[in-house]
Amino acid sequence: MSHSKLAEIFNKDEKRVDWHDKALWFVRHKRDLSVLQVKGWEELRNLGRSIKAHTLSNLDNYLIQFEENAIKNGIEVHWAANADEHNSIVHKIIKDNQAKKVVKSKSMLTEECHLNPFLEANGIEVVDTDLGERIVQLAKETPSHIVLPAIHKDRHEVDELFQEHLGTTPCDGDPQYLTGEARKHLREKFIAADVAITGVNFAIAETGGFVVCTNEGNADMGAHLAPVHIACMGVEKIIPKQEHLGVFLRLLARSATGQPITTYSSHFKKPRKETKMHIVIVDNGRSEQLSRPDFRASLHCIRCGACINTCPIYRRSGGHSYHATIPGPIGSILSPGMDLTQYSDLPFASTLCGSCSDVCPVKIDIHAQLYKWRQIITKETKQPFIKKTSMEAMGKLFAKPSHFEKVGKLARWSLRNLPKSLINSKPNVWGKGRDLPKGPEQSFDEWFKARNKKDNFQK
Numbered sequence: 001m002s003h004s005k006l007a008e009i010f011n012k013d014e015k016r017v018d019w020h021d022k023a024l025w026f027v028r029h030k031r032d033l034s035v036l037q038v039k040g041w042e043e044l045r046n047l048g049r050s051i052k053a054h055t056l057s058n059l060d061n062y063l064i065q066f067e068e069n070a071i072k073n074g075i076e077v078h079w080a081a082n083a084d085e086h087n088s089i090v091h092k093i094i095k096d097n098q099a100k101k102v103v104k105s106k107s108m109l110t111e112e113c114h115l116n117p118f119l120e121a122n123g124i125e126v127v128d129t130d131l132g133e134r135i136v137q138l139a140k141e142t143p144s145h146i147v148l149p150a151i152h153k154d155r156h157e158v159d160e161l162f163q164e165h166l167g168t169t170p171c172d173g174d175p176q177y178l179t180g181e182a183r184k185h186l187r188e189k190f191i192a193a194d195v196a197i198t199g200v201n202f203a204i205a206e207t208g209g210f211v212v213c214t215n216e217g218n219a220d221m222g223a224h225l226a227p228v229h230i231a232c233m234g235v236e237k238i239i240p241k242q243e244h245l246g247v248f249l250r251l252l253a254r255s256a257t258g259q260p261i262t263t264y265s266s267h268f269k270k271p272r273k274e275t276k277m278h279i280v281i282v283d284n285g286r287s288e289q290l291s292r293p294d295f296r297a298s299l300h301c302i303r304c305g306a307c308i309n310t311c312p313i314y315r316r317s318g319g320h321s322y323h324a325t326i327p328g329p330i331g332s333i334l335s336p337g338m339d340l341t342q343y344s345d346l347p348f349a350s351t352l353c354g355s356c357s358d359v360c361p362v363k364i365d366i367h368a369q370l371y372k373w374r375q376i377i378t379k380e381t382k383q384p385f386i387k388k389t390s391m392e393a394m395g396k397l398f399a400k401p402s403h404f405e406k407v408g409k410l411a412r413w414s415l416r417n418l419p420k421s422l423i424n425s426k427p428n429v430w431g432k433g434r435d436l437p438k439g440p441e442q443s444f445d446e447w448f449k450a451r452n453k454k455d456n457f458q459k
């Protein structure tokens with residue numbers, strides 16, 4: 001289903017739309033307050049963007065440097081060209097260690113590769129340990145947000161879910177009780193796990209180490225208890241030096257949740273005694289995106305979610321309406337790069353207001369890239385008949401001022417005189433949920449000419 005159809009379904013529950021909108025705006029507001037505390041925030045953003053641009057221009061060198069240093073540290077490094085290779089590598093590591101139970105902290109890359117269903121089909125238990133991710137896993141859903149995976153669910157739904165799956169007692173959605181029960185449930189999973197899988201927020205070429213940011217400490221708990229740690233990262237997660245970390249850690253937490261720092265910024269460099277550490281470096285379409293000059297900057301993304309929180313379309317259509325792993329403005333740039341036909345609707349799910357670009361900590365020109373995708377999609381994919389013909393007609397109309405004037409006159413008259421049922425008829429999708437204004441008597445052009453005539457006369 002297209003974004004607009006899925007958004008229509010989400011919009012049927014008005015109450016949910018309202019609190020979803022408010023909750024995300026609250027996070028956006030927190031981000032603004034937090035950013036105001038930092039002197040030189042714009043300089044920090046510029047620095048973040050420059051480091052990312054430099055890294056992407058030298059990506060091959062930095063990846064090789066990272067691999068060499070990681071191997072020196074005792075980490076086993078694997079390379080995966082696509083999602084299938086990534087899943088097979090992870091599965092092989094698990095099999096080679098005769099493991100059956102896996103705990104996983106939040107990783108959008110493993111979501112992108114559909115790792116959970118793959119491992120489950122191979123008889124392996126995978127438990128997501130981020131609370132939001134565990135909630136959506138129990139509900140057999142996918143995350144609807146990259147930082148707040150269960151933001152589309154209210155506490156009463158979580159209460160019911162926990163009663164069904166964890167055997168908790170009804171608590172009228174008491175968050176403290178529910179969190180306590182989740183903690184107990186996850187502790188058992190952590191203790192029993194044979195393998196811990198984590199994502200990677202930043203991998204440092206200079207040291208061969210990497211950093212994982214969480215607010216719950218679940219990545220640390222998993223990686224410190226299990227004898228095998230597998231970290232999965234996209235190629236774009238690399239940064240050249242340790243000293244660059246400070247720039248990104250300051251940008252990330254403030255942009256994501258308005259916190260000055262993520263609660264746990266855990267640095268991993270080598271396996272502990274008698275344990276193993278693997279890192280899987282994944283391409284899965286990223287090199288191709290890098291080769292597109294108009295879209296390569298999308299690989300600067302540090303997955304803070306700020307563009308998602310601020311997007312008026314996302315806030316009122318929900319993450320699942322994007323039918324892609326990464327929703328919102330940045331997802332709508334990344335997904336068409338993976339499959340232009342399947343995701344051709346997404347760049348149109350935007351007002352192009354530019355708020356996403358304004359808040360992006362690494363200054364990605366998100367709205368400009370969305371507009372560029374629209375131009376490509378219109379040329380390269382089949383457009384709905386009504387949209388295609390009406391746009392062609394509009395093109396012809398705009399090209400001839402005399403035609404534009406006549407049609408404008410007719411449109412203004414129609415808006416004033418025709419019944420609403422005719423104007424908001426089925427082919428006019430803009431009329432859905434919108435009231436068109438009453439057509440004015442004069443166009444701007446007519447008003448302007450009349451005014452000039454009067455002024456000249458008075459002189």
Ligand code: SF4
Nearest residue numbers: 301302304305307360
């Ligand atoms: S595009 Fe920018 S604002 Fe959006 S998630 Fe990525 S870094 Fe954050």
